[in-house]
Amino acid sequence: MSIAITAPESSDAPREELSTAAANRTVGVRTFRPAIGLAILALVALILFALNAAGGSVEFRLSDPGDAIELPHLSVPITPYGWLVTIALAALAVFAAIRARSLPRWALILAGFLFVTGFLVWIVGTAQTPSISLTALLAGSVALATPLIFGSLGGLLCERSGVVNIAIEAQLLFGAFSAAVAATLANNVWVGLLAAVVGSMLVSLVLAIFSIKYRVNQVIVGVVLNVLVSGLTGFLFATVLQPNAADYNSPARLPHVTIPVLSEIPVIGPVFFDQSIIGYIMYVTVAVVWYALYRTRWGLRTRAVGEHPKAADTLGVSVNALRVRNVLMGGAVAGLGGAFYTLVSVSAFTRDMTSGAGYIALAALIFGRWNPVGALFASLLFGFASNLESILSFLGTSVPSQFLAMLPYIVTILAVAGLVGASRGPAASGEPYVKE
Template identity: 45%
Template sequence: MATIVVHRKWEAVSPTRQRVMGLVELGSALIMLLVFTLKVQPGQMATFVMTPGGLTQGIAGNWVVPAFSTLMALTVVNFLLGMVQLVRGFGRWTNAVLGVVVAFFVFSFLTWATAGKSLNLLGMLSAAVLLAVPIILGAFSGVLCERAGVVNIAIEGMMLMAAMVGALVGSVTKNMWMGLLAAVASSVLLAWVHAVLSIKYKINQIISGTVINIFSTGMTSYLSSKFLQTYQELNNPPIFPRVPIPLLADIPILGPLFFNTNLFVYLVFLLLIILQVALFTTRWGLRLRSVGEHPKAADTLGINVFATRYMAVLLGGVVAGIGGAFFTLGSVGRFDEMMTAGKGFIGLAAMIFGNWTPLGAFFAGLLFGFTDSVATKLTILGTGIPIQFMAMAPYITTMVVLAGLVGRGQMPAADGTPYEKE
C-alpha cells in the first residue's frame, strides 16, 4: 500500500539571527549585573523552601545559597554564552542555549527577590504545573486540529463553555465525573459546529472560531449572571482531589510536583505520550499529518480528507473540554465569568512555540505556566515591582515568543486552507 512520507529539515540559523540572539544574551547578563547582582549585599543568603505547603510526602531540604556569589556566577555564564553566540553561534543548539540563558536569568531574578528572605520554590513550581494544565491542553487541542489543516482559535470559547457546563452539571448531580463528561460534551458540540462551518461550508476558519468565542463569552456570561451567581447551589461543584501515586509521590521534589496531584495533571502526561506516539509513529498519525501537509496527495492515495479533518477537530474539542473542566472541577470549584482569561489563546502560542508537536507544546506550556506562577508569587513576596507589570508577565512572554525570538516554526503546509475535492 502506498504511503506518504513527510520530510522536515533543520532550519539554518541566519547570521542576523545569530547576532540578535548574542546581543539578547549579552543584554541579559548586563541586566543581571546592574539590576540584580549589584543590588544585593555581600553576605545575604537566599532561602528556597523545597516542600509545598500541606504535603508530608517527598519532603526535601531547603536550598540556602549565597545571593551575591550565585548572581555573579550566573551573570558570568550568561555573558560567556552571549559572547560565543555573537562570535560563532551554536548552530542548531541556539534555542537550547537560549533556554539555558533564560533559566539562569529567571533564577537570578528569584535569587535577587529572595535575598535576605525565603521563598517556597517548590510551592511555586507546583502552582506553575497546575497553571500550565489548561495551557498545555489548549496547545494539544491546537496540535490535533492544525496538524490536520484546520486552524482552531475557538479553543478559548470551547474551554470557557466547558468550564461553565462542568460547574453546572457537577453542582446539580454532585458528581465530578458527570461534570467532566458534560464539559467535554459541550466542547465537542462547539468543535462540531466549527468543523461543519470550516470543512463543509468552507467558511474562513478564523471567522468561524471568532464567532464561537463570541458566542461562548456571551452565553456563559448571561447564564452565570442569571443563574449561577444567583443560585449558589448551581455553582458549587465537587473538585477532583489529590491522588498520590504510591512510591513515586515519595520522590523528593519530583514527587510533590508530578506524582501527588489531581487527575488533570495525570491526564496531561497521558495525553502527551498518546499524542506524541500516535502522531509520529503510527499510520493513523501519518495520515492525519498528510492531510495537513498535502491533502490532494492524501486524497489521491485513498485517505478521506474530510473525515480525517472532522475527526481531528472533534478530538481537539475533547481535549479542550478537559482543559475547560480543569478550571471549575480541578481548581477553584466554581465558575466565574471569563475565568479562562485567554488561556486558550496562550495555548495556541504554546503550540506555535512547540513547533506543532505535543512534546514541544508541553514544555512551552510549562514555560507559560511558570511565568504566571512567578508573577503571582513575587507579587505576594513584595519586590517593589508594580503589580500591574507582574500581571502582564505571562502575556509579555507570549508576545515575545510569537515575535519570533526562538526562531520560525514549521507550520503544516495546508494549515487553514479549505480542501476542494476535484
C-alpha cells in the same frame, strides 16, 4: 538544470517530517536570527541579573519541615550567578553567530534553563525575604498550567490537520460551564467531566462545519465562537446559575489522589504524584498525543494533511473527513482543560472564568512549535510566571507584578519571530481544501 528530490516509497512505519531547522542544516542556509535572539537575552541578563543584582544570596527550600525526606536548603549567590548566566548566554550567541545556522536542541534548552534560573534568582533576590520553596513553586506552576496544556494540545490536533483554532477560549469556557451544570444536576462529578468533553466538542463541531464544509475564514469563525460562547454562558450564569446556585452551580470536586511513598520524594514528588485526576490525565494525554502524532499511521496522515493536503488526497486520504475528526478530538481534549476550572480549581462556574486562557494556550502552541512536548513546556512557562507573580506578591518584591505578567508574551514574540530558532506552523494551516 533542475534537481528533483524524491522521497522513497511510503512504508507502514511513519516518519517524522523534516523540520525547518533540519532542512536549513541540510542545505546549508545561513541565518543569524538565533544569534540575535541569544544576544538580546545576554544583554537583558547583563542589565538585570549582573549590573542590577541585589547582592547577597537566594535560598531555595528543597523540602519543608515534616517531609519524610528533608534536604538542605540550596543557597545561590545572586551577583555571581547573574554574571555566570550573562557570560554563558553571550558564549552561546557567539557560537550561534559562528555556526550561522539554526541552533541544535541542546543549545536552546541550555539557553532557556540559564535565562529562567537567572531571572528566578534575580527577582527572588529583590524580595524582602529572599527565600522560596521550590516544591511549592513547581507544584503551583503545574496546577496553573494544566488547562493551558489541554488547550494547547486541543489546538495542536486542529492545526496539525490544517485548521486554525482560535476558538480554544470558547472550548475551555463552555467545557467549564457544561461540567458545572451537569455535575450539579447529576450529583456526579464524573458526569460533569464527560459533559465538559461533550460541550467542548459541540463548539468544535460548529468550528468544523463552518471552516471545513462551508470554507468560512477560520480565524473569523474562531473569534465569533469566542464572543458567542462568552455571551451565552454569561447570560445563562446571570439568569439561571446565579439565582439557583444550589440547583445548577454547586458541583463536587474531582478526587485528589496522593500516591504513597512516591509523593514524598523531595521537589518532584508533589509535582508528579500528588495530583487531581485531571492532573494525571494531563500527563497521559501529552504522551498519547505525542506517540499518536509521530509513531502511528493516523499521525502520519494528520501531518500530511496539514502540510500538503493535495498530496495526501492523491494517496487516498480523505482530507476533510480527517480534519473534522481531528477538530472534534481537539475539542474533547480542550474540554478536559475546561473541567479543571469547575471540578478542580473552584466548585462553581463564574462569568468568563477562563480569563483569556485560550489565547494563552494558543500562544503556548506557537511557542512550542506545534509539538506536544514543546506545548507542554511552553504552557509550564506561562504557569510558572503566573505562580511566581502570586508568590512574590507575598514575599514583597520591588519588581512590578505587571512585568512578570508580560514576560511570557515577550518570549513568545521572540520565538515566533524566529530569534531563538525556526518557528513554522503546518504549511496548509488555515487553507480550506477543495477536492478537484
